[in-house]
Amino acid sequence: xxxxxxxxxxxxxxxxxxxxxxxxxxxxxxxxxxxxxxxxxxxxxxxxxxxxxxxxxxxxxxxxxxxxxxxxxxxxxxxxxxxxxxxxxxxxxxxxxxxxxxxxxxxxxxxxxxxxxxxxxxxxxxxxxxxxxxxxxxxxxxxxxxxx
Amino acid sequence: xxxxxxxxxxxxxxxxxxxxxxxxxxxxxxxxxxxxxxxxxxxxxxxxxxxxxxxxxxxxxxxxxxxxxxxxxxxxxxxxxxxxxxxxxxxxxxxxxxxxxxxxxxxxxxxxxxxxxxxxxxxxxxxxxxxxxxxxxxxxxxxxxxxxxxxx
Numbered sequence: 001x002x003x004x005x006x007x008x009x010x011x012x013x014x015x016x017x018x019x020x021x022x023x024x025x026x027x028x029x030x031x032x033x034x035x036x037x038x039x040x041x042x043x044x045x046x047x048x049x050x051x052x053x054x055x056x057x058x059x060x061x062x063x064x065x066x067x068x069x070x071x072x073x074x075x076x077x078x079x080x081x082x083x084x085x086x087x088x089x090x091x092x093x094x095x096x097x098x099x100x101x102x103x104x105x106x107x108x109x110x111x112x113x114x115x116x117x118x119x120x121x122x123x124x125x126x127x128x129x130x131x132x133x134x135x136x137x138x139x140x141x142x143x144x145x146x147x148x
Numbered sequence: 149x150x151x152x153x154x155x156x157x158x159x160x161x162x163x164x165x166x167x168x169x170x171x172x173x174x175x176x177x178x179x180x181x182x183x184x185x186x187x188x189x190x191x192x193x194x195x196x197x198x199x200x201x202x203x204x205x206x207x208x209x210x211x212x213x214x215x216x217x218x219x220x221x222x223x224x225x226x227x228x229x230x231x232x233x234x235x236x237x238x239x240x241x242x243x244x245x246x247x248x249x250x251x252x253x254x255x256x257x258x259x260x261x262x263x264x265x266x267x268x269x270x271x272x273x274x275x276x277x278x279x280x281x282x283x284x285x286x287x288x289x290x291x292x293x294x295x296x297x298x299x300x
Contacts, residue, residue, distance in 0.1 A: 067256060072259035073230055073256075073260065074230050
């Protein structure tokens with residue numbers, strides 16, 4: 001696990017180099033969530049809306065919208081696909097994203113239309129980490145995650 | 149000539165009203181009217197307001213502040229990118245006559261716009277007069293011309 005300014009950046013994930021992380025699953029689906037620096041920027045989340053299971057999304061469309069007292073924004077999918085699962089717990093307790101953004105607070109699982117191209121618009125490894133560190137530096141983010 | 153910061157702020161207010169009119173039409177179930185107001189709003193904000201900001205105002209501010217990778221304009225550009233997607237989703241909700249989805253999107257968009265507009269009005273616009281060679285006269289004229297065409 002890489003860390004920069006207190007922000008955790010798992011090396012095995014793919015990133016859109018902005019707010020979103022993507023994790024390929026064994027069954028060919030992709031799990032989506034928001035990064036540690038993104039949850040820090042957003043502040044304590046109070047509302048989450050996630051698209052219903054069965055919804056088809058084009059690349060760039062929002063699979064979820066999140067709101068805190070000071071911020072609101074969408075969570076875009078980097079590829080086209082169908083929502084096959086969503087994290088119902090977040091609808092009740094969106095603040096979980098501020099506590100555990102990479103594990104318990106995954107947002108949705110999406111089956112890509114074109115699995116061979118699903119990761120074309122995301123980066124991983126050294127290139128991704130360097131870009132995310134630049135992102136953190138640009139916005140002056142110092143990560144902190146809530147314990148409860 | 150009205151200063152550029154006032155023109156941009158007034159344009160925010162005009163666009164907010166168009167969005168409200170679209171929301172009102174959705175609440176009344178007058179879908180054609182809702183689509184018309186939303187498209188007028190979208191055209192005004194994306195093709196007018198954002199276009200002037202991204203092509204002229206942000207670069208001038210970035211030039212004055214010493215670089216393209218400025219956190220304020222990066223955040224504002226990201227906001228524009230998000231908003232463009234939300235506007236498409238709102239248009240689809242109207243097309244599908246789906247008031248529930250439209251209202252959810254409206255709530256998020258209005259929150260984003262409120263924060264975005266406040267940031268622009270307090271951290272960007274007051275400094276444009278000094279950042280632009282003509283003190284913003286050409287950019288202001290573009291916005292006013294766009295408003296005039298939209299209302300004609």
